Amino acid sequence: MKNLITALFLSLFMVTPAMASGGHAHGPDGGHSQSHAPITSAEAINRASKKITQLVSAGVIDASWSGVKASSVEQKTFANAAEWVIAFKNDKIKDSAKQNLYVFFSLEGHYIAANYSGK
Secondary structure, three states, X not given: OHHHHHHHHHXXXXXXXXXXXXOOOOOOOOOOOOOOOOOOHHHHHHHHHXXXXXXXXXXXOOHHHOOXXXXXXXXXXXXXXXXXXXXXXXXXXOOHHHOEEEEEEEOOOOEEEEEOOOO
């Protein structure tokens, strides 16, 4: 019985390193990416467009947002941190308060949020 318990205990140490692997990265919206270089405004627009597609697929925003092109991109500072703010305008939305959608990314390209106020 003692040998069985010892064998089980030792097998845990042999399996753990195989399960814990390093050197991986997650998607372009964030995750554990090690890149800290700022992205360009063109890349910010590209990532924001992909995020809108994800939000439409998840049912978070209306399907009419699919394919809407960015109307502007700029860097703004919020709470002492600069961010990319990518604006989209959708005239198909009847509620004028929801015709403008803003998508926020860190300068390094990590998704922060999306809203209709731009703040």
